[in-house]
Amino acid sequence: MIRFEGIHKSYDEKQALAGVDIELPTGKISVIIGPSGCGKSTFLKLINRMIDPDDGQILIDGSPVLSRSPHQLRLGIGYVIQEIGLFPHFTVEENILIVPRLLKWPDRKKAERLGELMKLIGLSDGYRGKYPHELSGGEAQRVGVARALAADPEILLMDEPFGAVDPLNRSVLQDEFAAIQSKVQKTVVFVTHDIDEAVRLADHLVIMRDGKVVQAGAPEEILQKPAGRFVRDFIGADRAIKRLSLFSLRDIMQPVYPARVGEPVPPEARDKAYVWVVSREGYLNGWAELEGRKPAEELGAEEVTRVTAAELAVFETSSLRTALSRMMGQGIRNLPVLNREWQLVGQVNLRDIEQLAGSEGDLPRAEGVSAQ
Ligand SMILES: Nc1ncnc2c1ncn2[C@@H]1O[C@H](COP(=O)(O)OP(=O)(O)OP(=O)(O)O)[C@@H](O)[C@H]1O
Numbered sequence: 567m568i569r570f571e572g573i574h575k576s577y578d579e580k581q582a583l584a585g586v587d588i589e590l591p592t593g594k595i596s597v598i599i600g601p602s603g604c605g606k607s608t609f610l611k612l613i614n615r616m617i618d619p620d621d622g623q624i625l626i627d628g629s630p631v632l633s634r635s636p637h638q639l640r641l642g643i644g645y646v647i648q649e650i651g652l653f654p655h656f657t658v659e660e661n662i663l664i665v666p667r668l669l670k671w672p673d674r675k676k677a678e679r680l681g682e683l684m685k686l687i688g689l690s691d692g693y694r695g696k697y698p699h700e701l702s703g704g705e706a707q708r709v710g711v712a713r714a715l716a717a718d719p720e721i722l723l724m725d726e727p728f729g730a731v732d733p734l735n736r737s738v739l740q741d742e743f744a745a746i747q748s749k750v751q752k753t754v755v756f757v758t759h760d761i762d763e764a765v766r767l768a769d770h771l772v773i774m775r776d777g778k779v780v781q782a783g784a785p786e787e788i789l790q791k792p793a794g795r796f797v798r799d800f801i802g803a804d805r806a807i808k809r810l811s812l813f814s815l816r817d818i819m820q821p822v823y824p825a826r827v828g829e830p831v832p833p834e835a836r837d838k839a840y841v842w843v844v845s846r847e848g849y850l851n852g853w854a855e856l857e858g859r860k861p862a863e864e865l866g867a868e869e870v871t872r873v874t875a876a877e878l879a880v881f882e883t884s885s886l887r888t889a890l891s892r893m894m895g896q897g898i899r900n901l902p903v904l905n906r907e908w909q910l911v912g913q914v915n916l917r918d919i920e921q922l923a924g925s926e927g928d929l930p931r932a933e934g935v936s937a938q
Pocket residue numbers: 577578580581582600601602603604605606607608609759
């Protein structure tokens with residue numbers, strides 16, 4: 567647990583933090599959110615001693631950060647930021663292995679760790695020798711996350727890590743990060759000023775204003791009971807839509823009975839207007855119309871309308887909000903849902919999402935954002 571006790575910090579005359587007391591739970595994502603200049607980056611920098619407080623103390627698992635040297639402290643704390651991303655003259659591999667190299671890990675251990683991390687962030691080995699300017703913004707951010715995780719730190723500090731990425735890639739990165747976090751379970755302190763990103767990722771949400779914490783708690787609680795006008799305005803009017811970020815497709819997707827070329831359409835799918843078509847290995851190939859077909863007839867390759875899975879499908883770990891924007895973007899009401907291996911595992915319908923947006927019941931949380 568990271569604990570702030572009576573923290574004050576000023577730069578010259580400007581008071582950046584004006585008495586912050588807060589606890590951030592171990593193994594969870596705490597998201598710090600608030601308007602520009604409210605003290606979010608200052609909050610983060612105090613944790614790894616890039617700056618020290620004027621008053622108060624910060625404890626990590628009961629021990630004051632001031633009792634450790636900044637160098638020692640930072641070896642156990644990963645840090646991801648928006649601008650100063652990767653070292654431009656280092657390859658992806660060299661960037662990721664900076665801390666393991668500082669720690670003088672043997673080559674074999676470094677190679678193993680690199681392999682694990684590349685897999686975790688979903689980049690093929692072909693990327694190892696690339697330089698940052700050869701990467702897209704989203705790929706660069708993934709490498710930044712891998713670099714921060716390289717030496718397996720307990721704590722991960724992230725200052726608007728996806729801020730420079732376009733909205734579509736940003737939601738993909740958020741979903742991926744949620745999936746990664748569900749595996750690695752770090753104590754994450756994540757700064758953003760995007761409320762949707764905050765609701766999507768936070769286990770624990772901390773809302774700041776003018777150097778003070780105005781409300782902290784589970785995002786559901788804050789969406790349901792905003793403490794006062796500032797928080798209500800900050801969250802915005804479309805609270806029902808925001809709630810969709812709390813659920814993953816795995817929670818509501820329907821089963822699919824896909825067809826394969828050269829085989830009859832499965833009986834469970836025959837009363838529908840169309841059927842999803844997959845390859846032998848279960849990868850999505852496209853869909854076929856079923857109207858006017860004889861039930862037992864084998865599906866011909868010419869009947870299949872091909873689709874690009876990456877454009878149409880959503881992952882089971884994606885949030886309902888991602889699915890909704892994909893539906894609106896593509897103008898379709900039914901989306902195929904894939905697992906991480908890109909195999910078709912379900913489908914989701916606009917009606918199911920609408921129902922959930924309207925309900926206020928206790929529903930399961932999205933993956934990687936598990937409720938306590
Ligand atoms: N090195 C500095 N010298 C002087 N003032 C500073 C310094 N760093 C931050 N400040 C001031 O302290 C306040 C808090 O800054 P901080 O960077 O923590 O805000 P923030 O919430 O991260 O803002 P943003 O969302 O724009 O990144 C701001 O008013 C800022 O101008």
